[in-house]
Amino acid sequence: MTEETLLKVENLSKSFGGVNAVENVSFEVRKGEIVAVIGPNGAGKTTLFNLVTGVIPATSGKITFKGVSIIGKRPYQIASLGMTRTFQNLQVFNNMTVIENVMTGSHIRLKTGILSSGLRLPNVYKEEKEVMQKALQCLEQVGIADLAFERAETLPYGNQRLLEIARAVAAEPSFILLDEPMAGLNPQESRNLVNVLKNMRKQGMTFLFVEHDMETVMSIADKIVVLDYGKKIAEGTPEEIASNPKVIAAYLGEEEAI
Ligand SMILES: Nc1ncnc2c1ncn2[C@@H]1O[C@H](COP(=O)(O)OP(=O)(O)OP(=O)(O)O)[C@@H](O)[C@H]1O
Ligand SMILES: [Mg+2]
Secondary structure, X not given: XXXXXXXXXXXXXXXXXXXXXXXXXXXXXXXXXXXXXEOOOOOOHHHHHHHHOOOOOOOEEEXXXXXXXXXXXXXXXXXXXXXXXXXXXXXXXXXXXXXXXXXXXXXXXXXXXXXXXXXXXXXXXXXXXXHHHHHHHHHHHHOOHHHOOOEHHHOOHHHHHHHHHHHHHHXXXXXXXXXXXXXXXXXXXXXXXXXXXXXXXXXXXXXXXXXXXXXXXXXXXXXXXXXXXXXXXXXXXXXXXHOOHHHHHHHHHHHHHO
């Protein structure tokens, strides 16, 4: 493992009953990279994310994050090492304001306990103020700070997606996993999100993301990992992947199936 390797996945497998959702998959993500995971529906992309974030246990294989084995660790333990994610389906708390949603992302960092929060001790106010300021900064990073005090459900879909990313950033991670961040966005919103992610990469963030929108993948990914029926069938730069016969066949196969 090189010094720069952030995530290392080795021979990772997961089967559900008879289905090999992820089979013998290996790849690395290095610091500051944007790595895309692509593949037809049911290829195992979300399962891979669930394994890496500790939501489900692997059947076999190794996962190392920052040089530490995270196999068998609980999601909160993995999160505390500096990894957060967003979900394929939007998960926003509708009744909260935008900033409150983002603040929930910070809570793993809160030092003051529930007891003192209940008693409203002075430290709690100070800490809450800090969390709020931090949340505002996160909203600024994704470009929706002006909507901080709106109710989350009043935001258009594209902005709710940005809100989810701001919430992930609030946990101060070094690595963010995004499951289909562009799903449901119009072309302008997609381009905006690409710019947001590129700016975050400039500031040192590392991303692993699942995406069906090829234009986005090609415009932003440093490296692409292609899954098909749970197996890694290719890995390379966007140029390499675009001309890879196995990848083309996997996608044509999907079109034929439709
Ligand atoms: N909890 C589960 N129990 C049983 N089978 C599952 C479970 N989760 C996923 N699978 C199966 O594993 C395979 C991979 O599913 P997964 O959701 O990881 O695919 P995906 O690549 O994310 O697909 P999509 O592009 O549609 O989101 C599928 O055959 C799916 O039916
Ligand atoms: Mg999925």
